[in-house]
Amino acid sequence: MNATTTSPLLEVRDLCVDYDVGGALAWRRRALRVVRGISFTIAPGETYGLVGESGSGKSTTGRAILRLADVSAGTITFAGSDIVGLGRTAPLSYRGAVQAVYQDPVGSLNPRHRVGQAVTDALARHGVTDRTERRRRAAAAFEQVGLGTEHLTRLPSELSGGQLQRVAIARALVLSPRLVVCDEAVSALDLSTQAQILDLLRDRQAETGVSYLFITHDLGVVRHIAHQVGVLRAGELVEQGTTSRVLDAPSHEYTKKLLAASLSPHPAGRESRRAARIAARGGVAA
Ligand SMILES: Nc1ncnc2c1ncn2[C@@H]1O[C@H](COP(=O)(O)OP(=O)(O)OP(=O)(O)O)[C@@H](O)[C@H]1O
Numbered sequence: 001m002n003a004t005t006t007s008p009l010l011e012v013r014d015l016c017v018d019y020d021v022g023g024a025l026a027w028r029r030r031a032l033r034v035v036r037g038i039s040f041t042i043a044p045g046e047t048y049g050l051v052g053e054s055g056s057g058k059s060t061t062g063r064a065i066l067r068l069a070d071v072s073a074g075t076i077t078f079a080g081s082d083i084v085g086l087g088r089t090a091p092l093s094y095r096g097a098v099q100a101v102y103q104d105p106v107g108s109l110n111p112r113h114r115v116g117q118a119v120t121d122a123l124a125r126h127g128v129t130d131r132t133e134r135r136r137r138a139a140a141a142f143e144q145v146g147l148g149t150e151h152l153t154r155l156p157s158e159l160s161g162g163q164l165q166r167v168a169i170a171r172a173l174v175l176s177p178r179l180v181v182c183d184e185a186v187s188a189l190d191l192s193t194q195a196q197i198l199d200l201l202r203d204r205q206a207e208t209g210v211s212y213l214f215i216t217h218d219l220g221v222v223r224h225i226a227h228q229v230g231v232l233r234a235g236e237l238v239e240q241g242t243t244s245r246v247l248d249a250p251s252h253e254y255t256k257k258l259l260a261a262s263l264s265p266h267p268a269g270r271e272s273r274r275a276a277r278i279a280a281r282g283g284v285a286a
Pocket residue numbers: 019020021034052053054055056057058059060061217
């Protein structure tokens with residue numbers, strides 16, 4: 001995918017987002033700028049990975065694009081149209097075209113509703129009035145994310161974390177979005193389930209041309225899925241470019257630091273090596 005030859009689907013220019021902090025007392029309140037003039041584009045069918053450590057402003061950027069956070073300065077253009085001027089009451093067409101998948105699918109599912117209803121409700125909200133049609137499209141969406149239709153009538157508590165994330169993806173994709181903001185969408189999953197979900201997202205992209213803004217702190221995930229990567233530090237994009245360029249030949253010190261941290265032994269890795277040492281000693285912890 002060559003972003004230079006295609007008009008961008010999403011164009012973010014000099015975006016700034018402030019939060020009001022300081023509580024209820026007027027004299028304590030002030031604006032805290034957490035996104036500081038960032039610019040990037042996402043082409044149709046492309047995945048842009050937004051990485052950075054905790055608190056760097058990744059989710060806030062996603063929320064601004066989803067029109068869930070107010071934009072303090074800068075522009076966001078989607079398919080050639082300004083969306084900042086829409087305020088937080090973006091029209092239904094925009095809310096259908098730009099979907100989100102979050103880290104915790106359980107939080108967005110009603111524990112008392114069958115999971116298929118999450119998908120049929122999304123279709124109903126977006127104007128699909130015919131019940132049979134909603135059911136047909138929900139079943140097709142489940143199949144597209146690798147869930148048999150028997151799962152439609154399950155409760156959230158009857159599904160695994162990976163299956164629940166597939167439901168969340170089905171709910172997002174059933175509306176045929178042009179962009180999906182995936183905010184730490186695989187972070188809560190074990191490694192093999194992560195790989196399956198990433199493959200699923202890539203397959204759906206190859207088939208439909210959907211774009212992803214993939215927000216993650218995990219550089220391994222970004223390498224697997226993103227065409228372009230932007231590195232956020234304290235609300236500023238310090239480096240961006242193709243995934244191979246940024247990850248294999250980083251130019252900014254902060255990117256090098258992130259890469260070094262991602263290569264250092266993971267605490268879980270240290271734990272499993274410790275368990276192996278204990279097992280080798282006959283199962284007695286030192
Ligand atoms: N509603 C809010 N009000 C005030 N400050 C906020 C609000 N939401 C986030 N922040 C602050 O904005 C900064 C950026 O937060 P954000 O969640 O965008 O970062 P992030 O990079 O996504 O972090 P993480 O990876 O931990 O989710 C942080 O300092 C955070 O404390």
